[in-house]
Amino acid sequence: MSLRLRLNLLIAALNLGFLAALTWMQVDSHRNSIHEEIAAAHRVTVQMLSTAAQTSRIYGSVPATMVNFLQGLGRIRANEIRFHSADGAIRYVSPPSTYKTGRSAPEWFENLMRPNLDATVIGLDGDGVTRIEIVPDASRAILDAWDSMSEIFMLGLGFFIVLHSALLLFLRRLLRPTEADVEKLVITTQELAENREVTRLIQDGIEEERKRLARELHDELGQSVTAIRLIATSLARSADATNLAQGAGKINEIAAGLYDCVHRIVRELRPAVLEQPDLATALNDLVQEWRSRHRDIELVLKLEGDLGDLGEALTLGVFRSVQEALTNVLKHAGADRIWLSVIRRDGSIEVCIEDDGSGQAKKLSGSGHGLVGMRERMMALGGRVSAGKRPEGGFRVKIELPLSGESR
Ligand SMILES: Nc1ncnc2c1ncn2[C@@H]1O[C@H](COP(=O)(O)OP(=O)(O)O)[C@@H](O)[C@H]1O
Ligand SMILES: [Mg+2]
Known part of the structure; x- marks a missing residue:
């Protein structure tokens, strides 16, 4: 999974978690306030109708007086009032609310929010057949809660979408x-x-x-x-x-x-050069040894400047490069004479191996690693190598190496 996707999912999860917590808090607070409101309205209604029932006895026929009273009263907030007459029929039901008529909250939401309140019955005769039933009706309050929560939820969702889209863009730019x-x-x-x-x-x-x-x-x-x-x-x-x-x-x-x-x-x-880092001695040994083995080729050596304190890496690097160049002369040049010079100048060493052989006349033969290796080695020491045909014939390898601070 890419880093961007992981970050997106993490942020989305945090956002949704926040939205869920907010919704839960809203549900809880609305449920409590609906319960309070409906319970209070129910209590007041029961008290008022109990008092009315008692008073109606003074006026003779209780049922008729009460029905008249109820009809005059009409709808009482958050309650439905039913009048049950002596013959068992419902003689009166209070009119439905005109507030937000025709609309109601979804059933699952009503079930979630409905307060747990029982209907109250006020008996008007001895056996309790003639009675007023007062049923708490929270549907309007629940619809209000539904409307207000839907608004907040939609707002939250909109905010979530905007925030998430902005974050997506930002992350894309940031991680590009x-x-x-x-x-x-x-x-x-x-x-x-x-x-x-x-x-x-x-x-x-x-x-x-x-x-x-x-x-x-x-x-x-x-x-x-x-x-x-x-x-x-x-x-x-x-x-x-x-x-x-x-x-x-x-x-x-x-x-x-x-x-x-x-x-x-x-x-x-393991050349002597490693035992005692002195380039002049090492090159003198090498040349002497070389001359004794290849008597038919003249090898001219020129050393200039102090070559005694160049440090092991540089000394060995130059030594190996000279060895490779001399071997190349044997392998490829067919030369009579070789000029080898190592000169110390101000802050640098210059090495030159020239021969009067065929130059690079032949097609590149051999493994071809010698000069590449030499170049790599010298580059690692901060130097550079040029190799190729001499204008006057033969081949030349030239190395320029800077001296580090301590060997300057
Ligand atoms: N002194 C030389 N005279 C003529 N050609 C040379 C000389 N030195 C190198 N070369 C040419 O450069 C090529 C690359 O040399 P090098 O990298 O040492 O590879 P190798 O010696 O394994 O062929 C050689 O194959 C040869 O053609
Ligand atoms: Mg070679």
Whole structure:
């Protein structure tokens, strides 16, 4: 159920409750006043007719005098008077009220409001056959109450409808999202989608890295360990001292290679840069290691300014970006020379990785996550990345990063 509908229902229920309470109070107060009024009128009528009956005895024939008297009297408010003669017939009934003639309140309302008053009988002879019967008649008072309550009820209902319609309109306007809300919602949705994309890229990256490590472990460690085992098996069979010495030398050589390989993998997984946040040292190590592995490509390094106090996030961010850019050169460029420069300027760091390779000549191959990841990472640090073909040929990745207050 929507919030608007729930609010509407709640307000309607409160309104109807209020209307019901008001109606009940009206019913109660009208019922009490009708009872009071009819009882008083009945009492007065009974007293008057009792006195008249007693007085009429002085004038001889009581019935005839009384009928005359009653006919002269006509209607008495809120009472019906009937005269029962000695032969059992009703000789006289007081005329009906002329007030609001022809109309009466609905039966259920009359039943609800009618006061519980009995008729009074005044006997005119010894055996009580000749008698005046005075019946309380609340129908006019009840009709008055009905009319007045209907008016109030209709007024209340009208008020309820007007109030509720106004509230509906007001709530609709109040709960309608503003343009700013919609804009915010759109931005949030976009951000969510981007976040999902980044999460996917990160997952892909992790998977890619796992594959690479598995490949490296299989190719480098697997082969070396197999070689050691083969040599060890043949040594075990050989009794020749020269063979033994040669085998031991070989094992030593392979083991040294293994050590280098493990060392390299460990360094890639957790570079020295993390142990000691000094970008210059980390980049120098990286470049040295890179040069030793790729002797056919010249890697020119230029570091300017103090790169020792940049903080872990920034240091690692730049380090990983340089790693990715260098890997890209190997993967995509076919370059002879790479220029890597990291320069600290006033309040910013500028990183540039250029090569003299093919540029982005080939169709976009590969998984295409490296540059996206780099961009995300740098954006998170408040920086930006531009990457593309150089006018003079080759490829360039440029990163600009602002320095936060403490590292300025
Ligand atoms: N140094 C470079 N020389 C030529 N093309 C490059 C170079 N670096 C990146 N590219 C191009 O940009 C694309 C995107 O790179 P990247 O996002 O790292 O994805 P991947 O390396 O997985 O392909 C590469 O596929 C490649 O076509
Ligand atoms: Mg890449």
